[in-house]
Amino acid sequence: MAARVEHLQTSGVFTLDGGSWEVDNNVWLVGDDSAVVVVDPAHDAEAILRAVGGREVTAVICTHAHNDHVNAAPELADRTGAPILLHPDDLPLWKQTHPDRLPDRDLADGQVLDVAGTELHVLHTPGHAPGAVCLHVPALGTVLTGDTLFAGGPGATGRSFSDFPTIVRSIADRLLTLPPDTLVRTGHGPTTTIGAEAPHLQEWIARGH
Template sequence: MSGTLRIDRVVTSGVFQLDGGTWEVENNVWLVGDDDQVVIIDAAHDAESITEAVGSRTVVAVVCTHGHNDHVTAAPRLAKECYAPVLLHPGDEKLWQQSHPDEKFWPATDEQRIAVAGTELRVIHTPGHSPGSICLHLPEAGVLFTGDTLFSGGPGATGRSFSDFPTIISSIRERLLTMPGDTRVHTGHGDGTTIATEAPHLDEWIARGH
């Protein structure tokens, strides 16, 4: 590895659109890499801010944790400018088509490894918030990027098209809460958390049903 592994966050602002509604949102864009290489996680809203944070580094891939427009806004543009593939789980193709009907992506599949800066991000399929939602595990750093699957305080929203509450609960229980408690959770919006902080509240989430 040519440099120290680091994780950078870029916060961007824009509009989330689905089912005829619009909401102003702030998104976390995560950059994982070193001084030479980087993976972009969730190319949200503002391509300029993201490319500024990338700098002169080679972009290995633009990975989308799911297909909602606020997480893929700038993905095709960044892919073209950085000569990098866009990776998205095929389960979210319908959502992708709503935003980018003329653009293609490469499939991100469960247990796929994405090599960057001498380490690997592991793809974990966690449907529920959307059919193709994924999380990305970086064991070397003890970090999990959860997109909109798991937040500080509970699971992501499941009240809109293509989402399902029992499915997201199963994904979190079976794929995420089995990780070490000190795993740091970097979310798609807002502040992060840890697995140990969230795990004791699973039954509460189920009881309230959202």
């Protein structure tokens, strides 16, 4: 079968700045019947491996390094042999969760990753975290936004390493310029579209002042 996006939800605890919250995370698999990349390996490596099945995992990609998006990454990488990819600006956050295990490769703005003959374009979208990235998959009409853009607005910016004006600029410059029918597959909650979120940009800008 052709390349596609598959969804898995896992549950666990998000911790930052001394607080803890129960969360449900979206884990995304992009690929075909032979090979996939895993995006945001949250909480449960075993559940992710069951979703992968017998396919090759070519990369474990983290859209940012909050613990609830990376806590299963080392186990998943160790059990599949796949490299962990993270933008280097998020290393301080990564080290809070995995002080003794670094990611294997850096993500960079403009980088193009390939799985199953399908291109994933890396967009650096800081704001929720310094090294936050989104993955635009033009051939599948989708963008994986992590916690940068949700159905209803930008990701949270009330904690360490985050900034609201920065996330709004990232969304305006890097995401809302995508085709309106682009599916937005988020780190938490439901999928939306670029066209559904774009009309709210001025509201978000006003909130930042």
